[in-house]
Amino acid sequence: MNKPTLSTSWWACALSGSVNDKKPLAVVCNGEALVLFRNAAGEAFALEDRCPHRRDPLSLGTVKPGGLQCGYHGWTFDGASGACSAIPNLRDTERVPPRYGARAYPVAEANGFVHVGLGASRPTEALPSAGYRPRGKEFTGAATVNMAHAEYLAAMLDGPDCLLAFDGVRMTDFFLGDPRPEGQHLVLDRGAVWKSQVLPSNFVVDYPLMVRTAVALAGGAVQVDLLDADESPVVTVLMGASPNRRGTTSLCWRGFWHGTALPGAPLRWRSARALGKPPFEVFAEIKGAGIAALLVAPSRELEAARAAFAFSVPVSAAA
Numbered sequence: 001m002n003k004p005t006l007s008t009s010w011w012a013c014a015l016s017g018s019v020n021d022k023k024p025l026a027v028v029c030n031g032e033a034l035v036l037f038r039n040a041a042g043e044a045f046a047l048e049d050r051c052p053h054r055r056d057p058l059s060l061g062t063v064k065p066g067g068l069q070c071g072y073h074g075w076t077f078d079g080a081s082g083a084c085s086a087i088p089n090l091r092d093t094e095r096v097p098p099r100y101g102a103r104a105y106p107v108a109e110a111n112g113f114v115h116v117g118l119g120a121s122r123p124t125e126a127l128p129s130a131g132y133r134p135r136g137k138e139f140t141g142a143a144t145v146n147m148a149h150a151e152y153l154a155a156m157l158d159g160p161d162c163l164l165a166f167d168g169v170r171m172t173d174f175f176l177g178d179p180r181p182e183g184q185h186l187v188l189d190r191g192a193v194w195k196s197q198v199l200p201s202n203f204v205v206d207y208p209l210m211v212r213t214a215v216a217l218a219g220g221a222v223q224v225d226l227l228d229a230d231e232s233p234v235v236t237v238l239m240g241a242s243p244n245r246r247g248t249t250s251l252c253w254r255g256f257w258h259g260t261a262l263p264g265a266p267l268r269w270r271s272a273r274a275l276g277k278p279p280f281e282v283f284a285e286i287k288g289a290g291i292a293a294l295l296v297a298p299s300r301e302l303e304a305a306r307a308a309f310a311f312s313v314p315v316s317a318a319a
């Protein structure tokens, strides 16, 4: 069962480029239906996707100078506060009742992601994309996968090759150490080789590549890095992942090449790079047989680490 968490967290729930001042965007983030939009100045807002008048989805409405106008009876709601700012056809003697309003959520935008703060107060932890510093051309995408969020995060540690791929790279089953807490993440390294390489038979080997998976301890972001043997980053992918409805997970991601020289890379890798092709793929379709066959190993530590982190974060004043 996809059970949303109740803690207060920032969630990277959309790519900045998918939110505009023309058409509202409906998203489900941590199980909550939201509508995202911008004003003419480019400021992003998030409201509950539910009109307080007759419960119509606000995402079916229209962005207006005063906020988001419901498509049913035309009430307009301010993006920052959610307050109803206009009702059509009011008589001169009538006013907009001050208690009418849609629920508004804190929004923070950084490094190409729109983050929404869910919970009873404004989140105090750093934004999931705070450390993402793209250089050069980025590759972006979004999908809804048929896998529950908690299982998706667990599989990122137990078998990331079931969820995404780096071009020409085979991730191995060999963990390079145990999962370790680093700041707001649980981090695990595993050895990787070029697909064209034969994997050495001995257990302790100096892998030419490494895949580092960092799963956020709050919210749902995951960063996956492909590193060379000296641990210099080659490709970085940052993903926002959040519980959607009925056991599914919403994903949005950005990633880029670092420009690291890789003398041992196969020709195909270098050709793809020269052509500007994405160096990675996030799977929109996940094979159940591969997930079912995964050993539950590093992810055993994830649930406890997330719970411990939730208790350690101070609660701020209400947003």
Ligand code: FES
Binding pocket: 051, 052, 053, 054, 055, 056, 070, 071, 072, 073, 074, 075
């Ligand atoms: S349902 Fe939204 S204005 Fe009536």
